[in-house]
Amino acid sequence: MWRELLPLGRHPGSGGYRRYAWTGADAECRAWFAAQAERRGLRLDVDRNGNQWAWLGDPADGNAVVTGSHLDSVPDGGAFDGPLGVVSAFAALDELRRRGEKDGTRRRTRGQDPFPRPLGIVNFGDEEGARFGLACVGSRLTAGQLTRDRAHTLTDGDGITLPRAMEAAGHDPDAIGADPERLARIGAFVELHVEQGRVLDLSGDRVGIASAIWPHGRWRFDFRGEANHAGTTRLADRRDPMLPYAETVLAARREAELAGAVATFGKIAVEPNGVNAIPSLVRGWLDSRAADQTSLDTVVAGVEKAARDHAAAHGVDLDVVRESRTPVVDFDHALRDELARILGRERDDGQASARIPVLGTGAGHDAGILSASIPTAMLFVRNPTGVSHSPAEYAAEDDCLAGAGALADVLEGLVYG
Numbered sequence: 217m218w219r220e221l222l223p224l225g226r227h228p229g230s231g232g233y234r235r236y237a238w239t240g241a242d243a244e245c246r247a248w249f250a251a252q253a254e255r256r257g258l259r260l261d262v263d264r265n266g267n268q269w270a271w272l273g274d275p276a277d278g279n280a281v282v283t284g285s286h287l288d289s290v291p292d293g294g295a296f297d298g299p300l301g302v303v304s305a306f307a308a309l310d311e312l313r314r315r316g317e318k319d320g321t322r323r324r325t326r327g328q329d330p331f332p333r334p335l336g337i338v339n340f341g342d343e344e345g346a347r348f349g350l351a352c353v354g355s356r357l358t359a360g361q362l363t364r365d366r367a368h369t370l371t372d373g374d375g376i377t378l379p380r381a382m383e384a385a386g387h388d389p390d391a392i393g394a395d396p397e398r399l400a401r402i403g404a405f406v407e408l409h410v411e412q413g414r415v416l417d418l419s420g421d422r423v424g425i426a427s428a429i430w431p432h433g434r435w436r437f438d439f440r441g442e443a444n445h446a447g448t449t450r451l452a453d454r455r456d457p458m459l460p461y462a463e464t465v466l467a468a469r470r471e472a473e474l475a476g477a478v479a480t481f482g483k484i485a486v487e488p489n490g491v492n493a494i495p496s497l498v499r500g501w502l503d504s505r506a507a508d509q510t511s512l513d514t515v516v517a518g519v520e521k522a523a524r525d526h527a528a529a530h531g532v533d534l535d536v537v538r539e540s541r542t543p544v545v546d547f548d549h550a551l552r553d554e555l556a557r558i559l560g561r562e563r564d565d566g567q568a569s570a571r572i573p574v575l576g577t578g579a580g581h582d583a584g585i586l587s588a589s590i591p592t593a594m595l596f597v598r599n600p601t602g603v604s605h606s607p608a609e610y611a612a613e614d615d616c617l618a619g620a621g622a623l624a625d626v627l628e629g630l631v632y633g
């Protein structure tokens with residue numbers, strides 16, 4: 217699977233991935249998913265929001281067990297964030313079928329369908345929000361956390377709206393919206409993901425279970441000044457928006473340190489973007505995350521105040537727009553405990569598995585979005601450097617195999633009870 221997937225959307229210069237929603241690279245990833253489903257005799261189903269589902273059994277029976285993740289990427293992202301969860305889902309199904317062949321009496325229970333609960337594998341669309349600025353668009357729409365009207369206003373850096381991009385990719389943008397019937401058929405969603413930190417590396421474990429996701433959000437800061445000549449405009453006469461922007465970046469770092477949180481300006485747009493012109497506009501995007509909502513609010517309020525003070529001091533206008541907000545996620549305790557029980561129980565080979573670590577994360581996930589509607593859980597696979605959202609993101613093959621094996625155990629435990 218990796219051999220076919222790895223070349224798709226890979227940028228030859230950076231070696232990273234540029235798999236943005238509704239682009240050609242995205243279409244190639246979707247075709248890969250459809251081919252994997254077909255190869256396994258799964259029924260492919262693209263929902264009203266463009267998420268892809270591959271079904272074994274009929275989801276209309278209800279109480280389905282679903283696993284999967286996303287295939288899109290951040291700009292120059294790594295190979296594992298997202299795809300590891302999708303590849304592992306197919307690998308886990310293959311493993312379950314192998315186990316079923318070895319022990320047909322115990323596991324083959326219903327005619328042609330070997331599992332007592334429907335099993336789905338999902339590829340959620342536009343998880344990273346790299347193109348339209350909002351993360352988890354596919355799952356947010358499905359869960360009713362993003363309205364069709366708001367989604368229709370999302371626009372990429374070239375001014376192409378989400379509905380236009382969807383239409384160009386052959387998807388009906390008028391069909392998008394909440395899909396409670398679909399979610400009502402799912403009894404459990406488990407997303408496997410590469411860890412985006414070093415908790416497992418430090419604890420010496422290959423696989424862990426997610427406890428919580430930090431609340432987080434994205435804010436756009438527009439500093440508007442006056443374009444002018446870089447050589448002839450006296451410093452005293454300038455209204456240079458780059459200056460309050462720079463002060464704001466430093467303030468974000470200070471506020472995050474004080475609150476034990478994180479804050480990042482990772483994207484910036486400058487107009488007119490000329491070497492010898494004072495900018496008229498500096499637009500910077502703040503991504504901030506904290507362990508609790510109060511700390512996050514404190515950080516963002518502190519950054520905004522600093523931005524306003526510095527903008528005023530430089531004669532620059534400022535608009536701050538919150539583009540997204542994701543509340544804290546505390547994953548379903550019963551499902552979490554069940555995963556721990558399944559992964560901790562004695563295995564067929566008589567070897568008791570070690571205790572499974574439980575860890576929180578500052579990264580957002582479709583599982584977090586869905587957790588407001590259905591029981592969800594996550595498995596993390598060790599990342600030896602912790603690096604993510606970078607071409608250097610990595611997970612060792614043995615750890616990936618351990619992750620897929622753990623996912624197979626979890627799916628088997630859930631479908632057979």
Ligand code: HGY
Binds near residue numbers: 343
């Ligand atoms: O940005 C995030 O936390 C995620 O990887 N979508």
Ligand code: MN
Binds near residue numbers: 290297344605
């Ligand atoms: Mn990511």
Ligand code: MN
Binds near residue numbers: 286297343409580581
């Ligand atoms: Mn991800």
